[in-house]
Amino acid sequence: MTQLPGTYESYWMETGTGPEHPALADGLEVDVAVVGAGVAGICTAWELVRAGRRVALLEADRVAAGVTGYTTAKLSAQHGLLYAQLRKSFGVEGARQYARSQQEAVEYVDRVAAELGINCELERLPAYTYVESADAVDQLRAEADAAREAGLAASFVSETGLPYPVAGAVRVDHQAQFHPRKYLLALVADLVGRGGVVHERTRVVSLDEGEPCRLTTEGGVEIVARDVVVATHYPVFDRALLFSRLEPHRELVVAAVLPTDHDPQGMYLTQEQNTRSVRTAPYGEGERLLIVTGEKFKPGVGDVSQRHERLAAWTMERFPDARITHRWAAQDNTTTDKVPFVGAFHPGSEHVYVATGFGGWGMSNGAMSGRLISALITGGKVPWASLYDPRRLHAREAPSLLKAQGSVLKHFVGDRLRTSHADSVEEIKPGTGALVRIEGRRCAVYRDESGAAHAVSARCTHLGCLVHFNDAERAWECPCHGSRFAIDGSVLQGPAVRPLEPRPRPQTD
Known part of the structure; x- marks a missing residue:
């Protein structure tokens, strides 16, 4: 195994520091308990505190240090080659609701950062989904048409800022990228300033859905709340059987210092070569930090070091002036119909909500989830609530569901x-x-x-x-x-x- 250069740590974790919060030692009673302090949990808790609710944000480890601390941190409504698929599965109106909810999340984060004076390195840039193979150009043209019909500022282009040629790309303007921890830690500070409470090192292990709900930590401490939000990335409670409709995957990340004049000035994604995602971030005088993500795989597959070597080699081949400084890995879950589950936890749930299945697009979906769940708890109306409702079931997801469960069965039986x-x-x-x-x-x-x-x-x-x-x-x-x-x-x-x-x-x- 080749020894790769750079620190095995997320750049966001290294450069976004915040205060520690105490573990929960005694019982607690609040209006809403939010379990999980990643982007979805933090945004939800912050929205609810602003709405006047007594809120406890509970995190098993550290705030914004799980999946959220290892993201690529694109804040975009362009989610790969998705809108043609959404139009086919959910109709034109469903695709429009998805696009509107995601684009509003982008604009909302921009507005909140400005209102709170958060220096989170937020930059407005176009997002591109591209291909290098001419065989896939027709698919890109169809995606551009579907994204534009859904309401995004989308177009098909053949030129990008990348230092290598592409056969074509879908360009969507008015997107963003930022430093996720600097933004979210500022929300947590504002949440605490408004009377919310935050407890780290507080792992919740059980939930009683009564009236009120009761949560228990691994230390035996009880939290009583009228409403509970499960924002633990992958739900830690199985009663909704969402595990049968979620597929976990991991991706690797390489970060490298790049001269500013070599910045491709955009956010790029291709599904070719087992996924390659490219963006940059502010770094130093005359420099940018190039962030390359790819080599998608299922957890437990193995050969991860070889995958990281391939990603690093690709980075240096395409950006020969770059110098690798960091590397890390990220994990997310995709639903069987490619739309996140945000809303009531299960058909019989009246006071428990969930946010999961962001499919690698946690920044926009996390912000969207915070606003949606807050509205559901406070009695507000959101036009796309039914689109994201976890209780939805339709025949369209059956093939993906069977494929996902076949993979699980293969490991459950075959490994034995x-x-x-x-x-x-x-x-x-x-x-x-x-x-x-x-x-x-x-x-x-x-x-x-x-x-x-x-x-x-x-x-x-x-x-x-x-x-x-x-x-x-x-x-x-x-x-x-x-x-x-x-x-x-x-x-x-x-x-x-x-x-x-x-x-x-x-x-x-």
Whole structure:
């Protein structure tokens, strides 16, 4: 494995710092409890505090430090080749509602940043979806027509600011990009200033949907609230069965310093070459930070280091004057019909709401979700509420749903047919991990650089799929629903809320 240059850390995390908030130690009673302090949870909590509600924002780790801290941070209504598909699945009006809700979110963030005086490096730029293959140009022309019909400032173009030729692109004007943590941490500060409370290191593990609702943390502390918002990226409660309609995926990111005069001056995306996304951000005098995202894969697939090497090689080939400084990875979920789930948690839910399935477009969808859920709780009306309603069911998503569940079944059953992923602990190279059967039980074993072995249960605590090792991030990942665990078994990312069970440390020769 090649040692890639740069720091393995998100640039947003490194450059966007904020104060710590205390863990919840005693019981709490509020109007609304928001579980999850990513972009959707923060925006929702902030909207509700402004509406006069008593709000508690609860986060298992640190505020805006999960998926939101590792985003590409495009704030755009152009979501790849989506509008032709939306027009086919939801009709012309459905596509228009989607476009309007997303574009309004872009304008709203711009307006809020100005009103609160937030210096979040927000820049208004065009967004492009492009192809290099001439065979895909007709599809791009159809997408440009659909996006324009939906109300976006869309056009088909053959020239871009990229330093390499393209066969064509859909250009959408009036989009934006920003520093997500600087924006969201400012919202949190304003939320606290308005009387809201924020508790970090407070993992919620159970929900009782009574009147009022009752939440319980892993430490046994109870939160009582009239309304609850589940904004944990992947819902940590399974009662809505949304896990059967969500597909997790990860993407890798490389960031590199680029001379300002080489800035492509736009946000770019292609689905070719297993996805390539390009944008820049302010960096230093005479420099920009080039941010390249791609190599989409399902959690637990493996060979992540090789994928990062491919992305870095592509970056240096296309931008030879760039100098890699950072690299990281991001994760998101896509719904089976490509439209997020934002609204009532399930058909019988009266006081519990959810926001999930942003499909890699969390910035605009997070802002949109905050406004939509706040309106649902306070009695407001939003014209696109039914479009995003999680309770929707239609035949159009059946093929995608069956495909997603087929993939889950493949891992749930197929992984168990393998005797192990390594025959013995000694086979595992230092600095790597594998599944090994020890005393009749499958264990997830990691050998540190000194050769010492560390073992935990191989069964994900969500629904029991077997975890796989991510060699680049040194984490255990569930290929079924995307839960992620540290080497010691602690939860890094849900839907799991309980750690992998520890196993006796195996002896090595």
